[in-house]
Amino acid sequence: MSPPPAPAPAPAPAPAPGDLLKREDLSVTALYTAQTWAWAGFEGARVFETDQSRGVFGATNLFLGLAGLLRGAPSLPKGLAQRHALIDALARRAGHAQVLELAAGLSARGLRWAPEARYTEVDLPHVVAHKRALLAAAGRAPREGHSLIGADLRLEGAAAGALDLGALLTPAPATLIAEGLLMYLTPDEQRALWRRAASALRPRGGVLLFDLVPPCEQPPPGWVGRGLGWLMRRFTGGRAFTVDARGREALREELRAAGFEVVRALDTSAVARAEGLPWAGARTQQVVWAAEVAGAAEGA
Numbered sequence: 001m002s003p004p005p006a007p008a009p010a011p012a013p014a015p016a017p018g019d020l021l022k023r024e025d026l027s028v029t030a031l032y033t034a035q036t037w038a039w040a041g042f043e044g045a046r047v048f049e050t051d052q053s054r055g056v057f058g059a060t061n062l063f064l065g066l067a068g069l070l071r072g073a074p075s076l077p078k079g080l081a082q083r084h085a086l087i088d089a090l091a092r093r094a095g096h097a098q099v100l101e102l103a104a105g106l107s108a109r110g111l112r113w114a115p116e117a118r119y120t121e122v123d124l125p126h127v128v129a130h131k132r133a134l135l136a137a138a139g140r141a142p143r144e145g146h147s148l149i150g151a152d153l154r155l156e157g158a159a160a161g162a163l164d165l166g167a168l169l170t171p172a173p174a175t176l177i178a179e180g181l182l183m184y185l186t187p188d189e190q191r192a193l194w195r196r197a198a199s200a201l202r203p204r205g206g207v208l209l210f211d212l213v214p215p216c217e218q219p220p221p222g223w224v225g226r227g228l229g230w231l232m233r234r235f236t237g238g239r240a241f242t243v244d245a246r247g248r249e250a251l252r253e254e255l256r257a258a259g260f261e262v263v264r265a266l267d268t269s270a271v272a273r274a275e276g277l278p279w280a281g282a283r284t285q286q287v288v289w290a291a292e293v294a295g296a297a298e299g300a
């Protein structure tokens with residue numbers, strides 16, 4: 001007689017929406033940026049401050065600061081604060097009546113945007129659930145015209161759960177923002193996202209704002225950098241920063257090939273004073289890109 005089949009192993013309990021730390025994906029990075037925005041004093045950011053975000057921020061900075069060796073290296077939180085403020089400034093200057101923020105995480109940009117603008121945010125479903133819970137706890141339910149959508153932005157085309165970015169927009173010109181995302185995508189995933197963003201903007205015109213320091217411009221990691229990479233991979237289930245050899249010109253060419261007509265790359269440290277960014281004069285290393293599509297109507 002054959003022995004009875006072994007019982008199937010019980011599925012691991014799904015983490016609660018609040019457990020971004022236990023997800024083993026990139027959502028843990030949203031805790032660091034959320035706390036950076038609160039630390040830097042961005043309006044609305046305190047809504048998303050939690051013990052977890054404070055813990056991740058403190059531990060990461062301790063790790064970076066531990067290395068007296070890193071003295072003189074660019075400041076991560078100050079650079080991120082400059083990047084966040086520069087993207088705000090460029091988006092406001094674009095003046096579009098709709099903003100689509102991709103990988104919005106726990107950014108409070110949607111809360112501080114003009115109430116007459118349409119504001120749509122996308123992030124992984126459990127991050128959106130976490131954000132909704134924090135908003136509800138603070139009595140800040142999203143206003144009319146402000147929507148939060150849970151989706152995996154790496155899915156595209158006919159894949160189940162893939163978002164059609166154009167379908168999230170009205171026919172008016174639009175600003176798309178993807179902050180703190182591109183460095184975690186592979187070059188193929190980056191190009192796929194650029195193509196989708198450009199084709200969503202093609203009929204209406206608009207701009208994609210995102211950040212990406214060309215990996216070849218980054219100093220090779222010392223032991224601290226490698227340690228930070230190891231720490232990130234532990235928390236994110238193996239994902240860390242994408243490293244490849246493309247420089248600014250190669251990235252510009254890829255953005256043009258994706259369908260953008262005008263492409264600018266701005267170093268936060270170079271424009272900090274002119275743009276009134278926080279900690280102007282601090283040593284930072286962040287590059288913000290503005291890639292524009294004129295739109296079918298304007299180009300006709």
Ligand SMILES: C[S@@+](CC[C@H](N)C(=O)[O-])C[C@H]1O[C@@H](n2cnc3c(N)ncnc32)[C@H](O)[C@@H]1O
Nearest residue numbers: 026027029030033103104105107124152153180
């Ligand atoms: C460094 S955080 C930045 C969050 C936000 N943009 C900010 O600046 O505060 C990266 C964000 O990308 C989101 N993310 C990563 N991969 C994603 C994917 N495939 N689809 C949707 N969101 C993703 C993470 O959940 C996280 O919220």
